[in-house]
Amino acid sequence: MISIRHVTKRFGRTAAVNDVSLDIEPGDAVALWGTNGAGKTTLIRCVLGLFRFQGQIRVDDFDVARQGKLARARIGYVPQELGFYDDLGVAEAVALFARLKGVRSVYTPDILGRVGLTGHEHKRIRELSGGMKQRLALAIALLGDPPVLVLDEVTASLDACGREEFVSLLSGLARGGRSLLFASHRIEEVTALAQRVITLDKGKVTAEIPAREFIPHLGLQATLHLRIASGAREQAARLLREGGFDPQRNGIGLIVAVPTAQKAAPFRILSEGRIAVEDFELLAHTDSHTDSHAAEHTP
Amino acid sequence: MTTFPAHAPIRLAACPPPGLVANTLAIAQRELREAVRSRWFILYTLAFAVLGLSLSYVTAAAGGGMGLSGFGRTTAGLVNLVLLVVPLMGLTAGAGSIAGDRERGMLTYLLAQPVTRTEVLLGKYLGLSGALIACIALGLGACAAIMAWKGDATRPASLIWLGGLSLALAMGMLSLGMLVSVLARKASVAVGTGVFLWLVLVFATDLALMAGAIAMKLRIEELFAACLFNPLQVFKMWSLHAADASLDVLGPAGLYATEEFGAWLHAIFGASLLAWIVLPLIAASLIFARRAPV
Numbered sequence: 001m002i003s004i005r006h007v008t009k010r011f012g013r014t015a016a017v018n019d020v021s022l023d024i025e026p027g028d029a030v031a032l033w034g035t036n037g038a039g040k041t042t043l044i045r046c047v048l049g050l051f052r053f054q055g056q057i058r059v060d061d062f063d064v065a066r067q068g069k070l071a072r073a074r075i076g077y078v079p080q081e082l083g084f085y086d087d088l089g090v091a092e093a094v095a096l097f098a099r100l101k102g103v104r105s106v107y108t109p110d111i112l113g114r115v116g117l118t119g120h121e122h123k124r125i126r127e128l129s130g131g132m133k134q135r136l137a138l139a140i141a142l143l144g145d146p147p148v149l150v151l152d153e154v155t156a157s158l159d160a161c162g163r164e165e166f167v168s169l170l171s172g173l174a175r176g177g178r179s180l181l182f183a184s185h186r187i188e189e190v191t192a193l194a195q196r197v198i199t200l201d202k203g204k205v206t207a208e209i210p211a212r213e214f215i216p217h218l219g220l221q222a223t224l225h226l227r228i229a230s231g232a233r234e235q236a237a238r239l240l241r242e243g244g245f246d247p248q249r250n251g252i253g254l255i256v257a258v259p260t261a262q263k264a265a266p267f268r269i270l271s272e273g274r275i276a277v278e279d280f281e282l283l284a285h286t287d288s289h290t291d292s293h294a295a296e297h298t299p
Numbered sequence: 300m301t302t303f304p305a306h307a308p309i310r311l312a313a314c315p316p317p318g319l320v321a322n323t324l325a326i327a328q329r330e331l332r333e334a335v336r337s338r339w340f341i342l343y344t345l346a347f348a349v350l351g352l353s354l355s356y357v358t359a360a361a362g363g364g365m366g367l368s369g370f371g372r373t374t375a376g377l378v379n380l381v382l383l384v385v386p387l388m389g390l391t392a393g394a395g396s397i398a399g400d401r402e403r404g405m406l407t408y409l410l411a412q413p414v415t416r417t418e419v420l421l422g423k424y425l426g427l428s429g430a431l432i433a434c435i436a437l438g439l440g441a442c443a444a445i446m447a448w449k450g451d452a453t454r455p456a457s458l459i460w461l462g463g464l465s466l467a468l469a470m471g472m473l474s475l476g477m478l479v480s481v482l483a484r485k486a487s488v489a490v491g492t493g494v495f496l497w498l499v500l501v502f503a504t505d506l507a508l509m510a511g512a513i514a515m516k517l518r519i520e521e522l523f524a525a526c527l528f529n530p531l532q533v534f535k536m537w538s539l540h541a542a543d544a545s546l547d548v549l550g551p552a553g554l555y556a557t558e559e560f561g562a563w564l565h566a567i568f569g570a571s572l573l574a575w576i577v578l579p580l581i582a583a584s585l586i587f588a589r590r591a592p593v
Contacts, residue, residue, distance in 0.1 A: 045407075045591075045593075048411045050410055050591060068415070069413050069414065069415050070316065072316075072412060072413040073314065073315065073413035075411075077408075077411040077412075079411070083407070083408060085333060085405060087333060087336055088329075088333075096329055099317070099321075099325045100316075100317070100322055100326075100412045100413065100414055101316065101413055102315055102316050102317045102413070104314075137408075144314040
């Protein structure tokens with residue numbers, strides 16, 4: 001569906017995308033992963049024909065450089081942040097882009113209903129929240145049921161709650177047999193939406209891995225802070241060491257580094273050893289990004 | 300390069316994208332709607348109408364009569380008003396268009412749709428032209444209506460000429476503004492450059508022509524040819540030529556033009572203004588096609 005061949009995009013002397021080749025089959029979902037400046041957005045803009053580049057990109061067999069309009073007719077695009085005409089009404093925006101996409105029959109309430117914007121069709125775009133604007137962008141991207149969906153860090157400007165809702169919406173709506181190419185530096189997005197992950201660094205592809213191997217590939221670690229009664233700490237530490245962990249003591253309990261996919265394992269070990277965990281705190285982080293979130297629970 | 304098996308491939312068919320005309324009109328309509336809702340449109344229209352009416356009274360009073368009389372004289376006054384206001388309108392509207400969308404991130408989004416850059420540029424141009432036409436028609440129309448009502452509309456043809464030529468000038472200035480807009484990264488820079496060009500065209504070129512005529516001892520035909528490179532001069536000469544069929548009020552250059560070219564003057568002025576409409580737009584289109592939208 002998307003064929004990227006030896007694509008290089010330079011800004012002056014800097015290669016933002018450097019000899020990237022990639023195939024995305026129909027129904028395939030590919031995440032572009034990397035730090036800011038890795039080349040994710042530039043590659044997406046090349047796919048959309050917004051930048052001139054060396055190499056070749058074909059979308060549904062249309063050459064993006066020469067047949068950009070036809071190629072883009074196969075793509076629904078959701079940007080990081082919708083820089084929309086603020087004075088436009090929601091229904092007007094849908095009608096405008098339906099017209100540009102050649103979609104003849106549009107029933108706006110249905111279109112907006114798909115993305116949870118029912119009842120907002122008479123609002124001006126400036127009255128919408130960031131999350132609502134992204135939903136509108138998704139509704140517009142889905143107009144005409146394009147076979148390819150391209151998303152560029154679509155949740156970057158949303159708060160945690162908005163992010164979760166949008167990813168949930170995307171996982172339900174966006175796919176439907178479409179090819180999906182998206183840039184992200186959020187693990188939860190990648191694991192929820194992607195089948196495989198292309199990691200980029202300084203414009204080059206550094207790895208291409210199935211999504212299920214993504215978290216182990218990153219070497220993610222979570223840190224558990226366990227509050228344990230003082231009389232049980234010694235035994236808890238021993239049991240955890242026997243279970244393959246390396247617990248460290250602090251004043252009120254133990255600190256245990258765990259792979260993010262095995263966060264429940266220390267609880268299981270301690271439960272089997274009949275040791276009560278009075279409280280815990282979970283800190284999750286990657287080795288390359290500070291994308292931490294802490295959760296506190298009282299069992 | 301590893302290729303992974305796709306899951307559940309379902310063939311989705313995209314709609315065929317509309318053609319150049321359909322997309323251009325869609326963008327033009329949106330641009331027109333946005334422009335007529337904007338403050339600049341309302342302010343320019345009001346300013347144009349109020350100044351036009353005030354000028355009518357002033358020129359009539361200067362002519363010795365009371366009220367809205369002296370249509371030919373009024374038309375001459377309106378020519379000067381158009382020379383000041385219309386280029387500013389066209390230049391600033393054009394300069395803000397592409398650069399403003401680029402700054403808002405809207406241009407990237409628009410160009411990510413199945414549209415070509417030519418369609419976007421033409422659509423914006425036509426939409427803004429529509430807004431300028433409405434602005435000029437309302438402004439001059441108000442003057443004409445009141446003057447006709449007062450019974451002094453002795454030469455309505457000259458006002459119709461003035462309206463048409465004002466539109467041509469507005470479209471030329473809009474083209475120039477859009478050329479500035481595709482070159483500028485920021486809307487503020489684009490609009491600032493537009494205002495600077497306006498100052499150059501309105502004031503500096505007149506001074507430069509006078510200075511050049513004296514310092515370089517320009518011959519009369521060279522002076523006339525130099526005037527043709529300033530769309531405002533062309534507009535002024537053409538408006539007066541259409542109203543009086545004589546350019547003697549412009550001095551020796553006007554006399555030379557009348558004697559030398561006679562009936563060809565309409566074609567010469569028309570070609571010059573047409574070039575000011577078409578050439579900057581073509582240049583803008585070529586640059587826009589090559590520049591990244593961000």
